[in-house]
Amino acid sequence: GQQVMQIPQYQHVQEGEDFTTYCNSSTTLSNIQWYKQRPGGHPVFLIQLVKSGEVKKQKRLTFQFGEAKKNSSLHITATQTTDVGTYFCAGKSNFGNEKLTFGTGTRLTIIP
Amino acid sequence: EPEVTQTPSHQVTQMGQEVILRCVPISNHLYFYWYRQILGQKVEFLVSFYNNEISEKSEIFDDQFSVERPDGSNFTLKIRSTKLEDSAMYFCASRRIQQADEQFFGPGTRLTVL
Numbered sequence: 001g002q003q004v005m006q007i008p009q010y011q012h013v014q015e016g017e018d019f020t021t022y023c024n025s026s027t028t029l030s031n032i033q034w035y036k037q038r039p040g041g042h043p044v045f046l047i048q049l050v051k052s053g054e055v056k057k058q059k060r061l062t063f064q065f066g067e068a069k070k071n072s073s074l075h076i077t078a079t080q081t082t083d084v085g086t087y088f089c090a091g092k093s094n095f096g097n098e099k100l101t102f103g104t105g106t107r108l109t110i111i112p
Numbered sequence: 113e114p115e116v117t118q119t120p121s122h123q124v125t126q127m128g129q130e131v132i133l134r135c136v137p138i139s140n141h142l143y144f145y146w147y148r149q150i151l152g153q154k155v156e157f158l159v160s161f162y163n164n165e166i167s168e169k170s171e172i173f174d175d176q177f178s179v180e181r182p183d184g185s186n187f188t189l190k191i192r193s194t195k196l197e198d199s200a201m202y203f204c205a206s207r208r209i210q211q212a213d214e215q216f217f218g219p220g221t222r223l224t225v226l
Contacts, residue, residue: 048214098167102154
């Protein structure tokens, strides 16, 4: 079945440093979503990417969808303590499907 | 701001017992989902529900699982005979319309099977 892997599994950064998590799917995706889960919390939707090569920005967050629609990345510039949490990518294999396959997640901790 | 609610927040049960997890999706949403997350692991899709029927389910969602929307507001997940490996956080989520991207997740129910 479809597998979605993320690297790194854990990332510890000094506050103010940048952070990037990479997401790779074993199959081509129709779209990809990104979620953030705070410790002890529930996933919160961040964004969806649909087009090959698409880049979207939300303040300090930059999301990319690969040309082959099999990989994606999330980059955070100048991390803040509020960025702490686990970042998951989640992909759909076909537009008509409802199943979201979540990635393995990258847990970000910030050293103040 | 409207939100998805789930009850109970924590359920402890004995192996072999039936449990029902309850969710109240956001009122004007049409698509409903159940996910589970074993402690420290990724979120796993269980089932999606639309127009009063299952639209898709994963291989995890076997005959021990069922979902129901008994009235206009509740959405339930039943596990008929719980196993130790069913211990996890169960999240309900809802989505407004087909064109909307965002799934809104509830706070989750932590199920512990002893």
